[in-house]
Amino acid sequence: MWKYKSSLGIFVGVSVATLTYYLTRVVKKPLLITGSAACADFLQRRCPVLVQEYYPTVWCFTSRLHTIMCSVLGDLTTWKLPPYRREILDMPDGGELHLDWLDHHGNSHHDNRTRPIIVILPGMSGHSGSYYVINLARGGCERGYRSVVYNHRGSNGVKLKNNRYYCAADTSDLLLVVSHIRKLYPEAPVMAVGASLGGMIIFNYLAKFGAHCGLVAAMVMSMPWDASKTTKSLEEPLNQLLFNKYLTYGLRKYIRQNREMFDKDSRVDVDHALKSSTIAEHDDCFTTKVFGFESVEHFYTLASACNKVSRVQTPVLSLNAADDVFAPLYTIPTEEIEKNPNIALVMTSHGGHIGFGDWLSPTRESFMDKLYQQYLDAVFKFKYGEEEHIEEM
Template sequence: MDLRMLSRELSLYLEHQVRVGFFGSGVGLSLILGFSVAYACYYLSSIAKKPRLVTGGESFSRFLQDHCPVVTETYYPTVWCWESRGQTLLRPFITSKPPVRYRNECVKTADGGQILLDWFDNDNSKNYMDASTRPTILLLPGLTGTSKESYILHMIHLSEELGYRCVVFNNRGMAGENLLTPRTYCCANTEDLETVIHHVHSLYPSAPFLAAGVSMGGMLLLNYLGKMGTKTPLKAAATFSVGWNTFACSESLEKPLNWLLFNYYLTTCLQSSVNKHRHMFVKQIDMDHVMKAKSIREFDKRFTAVMFGYQTIDDYYTDASPNRRLKSVGIPVLCLNSVDDVFSPSHAIPIETAKQNPNVALVLTSYGGHIGFLEGIWPRQSTYMDRVFKQFVQAMVEHGHELSNM
């Protein structure tokens, strides 16, 4: 068959397809079905995987398998959005914001400052009607987050179902309150967190007391636990999407695409948060220079490190990295991270250190991004992270005593 004959046959075929319709011929449907099958095979073989559970002791591993089975079950990321950046960007817009009515409390600090706590007392709890023994969960939001973040609201909603009480630790100046002293916050300085933990425990000394930190909130929590060892009233803790090594986090976020999608935006949020209190800092910090920062590292160099008395940005980042304190954690801690998280690159996750501490469990998913962990076709009401949080806090409240007997 010559080229002319081939062209004529192809033309006749296409004309016929147009007349009967693409799907009417069965070709379009076959292509779609073929693609769907191929994608399903790829998804099930390469995307949907069980997380890697790394523990420093066999007893903690058995405890989690018995009472927190979600950490050993296959995680099925949302089929149309499993890539790291997509998960990270879409979660705030997709997930719902359960309504929560807070009770506000200002806690005074030793230096004359104040910290705003948002309480969800759960006075209608049927499981724990006695407020003095009602389990209390302290929640720590991320870098520029507050009690209004969707992931915090979901944790409170899940705690409400369990009958627990929650209190959200808002970093200084972040929840609308005035700064009384020229000081904000950083994940290396744990003084404010120590004040809050002591205060909450003094109010309900007989209640089981746990904490959960997200992103920078988790870094702060781990640095606190590493400093305190066993000398903390917390019974257990959980962290989500923690940046383990601040240098590695900064390097990853400064890659061109990550800078464009995340770094620059977060930098402007940090600048906005301190610019509201600009008059408090002008005597000690060049605020004009701070407002010209183009990255989180530049902001930290010009503002955070100066405020907290570090000689260099390297000194601050070394002190802020929780990987160096993980070996000193003295209570059960579960840490959920995704290995595709651009905020916390996988090579910086302290796997070998975790293996040396019987109190530590790392749960590492292949996908999930940063505070993403979306699952299901339309992940509005729940995420994998939510399920890990709920099962772990319930396990520690109801069965934590078993760990000491293992």
């Protein structure tokens, strides 16, 4: 009996201590950094989650576990795909892109001509069937908008038509996709949303084309700001075991599935590429060769968003977690962001990489999903619902 009471007392004590730590140190309001006071005021009024305390999942004490639980378990709980409408877009170089549309057919104040469109770019190994991508597509549709998932070349299990694939520094495919969508729906506002590598492509696109990008706004989630420092972070022993090996395996699988295309490219040693054990090794012996970069350092410089903050002229919201090993806190250029009124950075103390889980269940609507949906309404209703005036942002 004494042992039972002692064990119970220890359990209660540890539970109380853990709960106290969680409520006092973990639960916090997100940090908002931007170069415009008007933008900050607008976002805080239109996105209520920014002024509320965020309750991360209870396994948030380890960001790596947070990421795995929220993403991997989320994928396991995906029961079925949304009713996508597949469009195959033939590219000028002979390749093709698969666009998966999720149309909204309900009654709203938008008709088919003017209904806002969200272009969703998945991460490195993501596609239209990934759990977080499905949530983004459905979230936009439920708000009355039209979503379209831009599957990177060959990323959805379909073999490549040529030796052209995708990387964070290449924005040419996104340019063609945006141009195509604007031709289909010239009266509809278009916004781009990207996670991880997808966010890097969007940010580079915004920086390259400036005010002529064809987008009214953008949002990037868990975007690595410095590609070189991200790869070094992923080479730390635990990160290498949990993430780097898995992602590199996927990259090697991608090459094997399309080997007949890359074998025709004299610049690439496919056998060497298939021996890569890290993302950096893969980029050094494969990505740099296919895209013609001078070196892996040259590629990472061109791919990194931290070098282009001042060039962005379109409103973009970036969501990062301070404990994301893919985007370490010290790599985020907060001083440069504070100088650009077009960029707003939302930083949570926990959340991992594309995690941002809420309480216990990975299927519960995450902080990322809530902010994303509120930001959609802020952009589209603000500019196109005539509820506010655009200059206020």
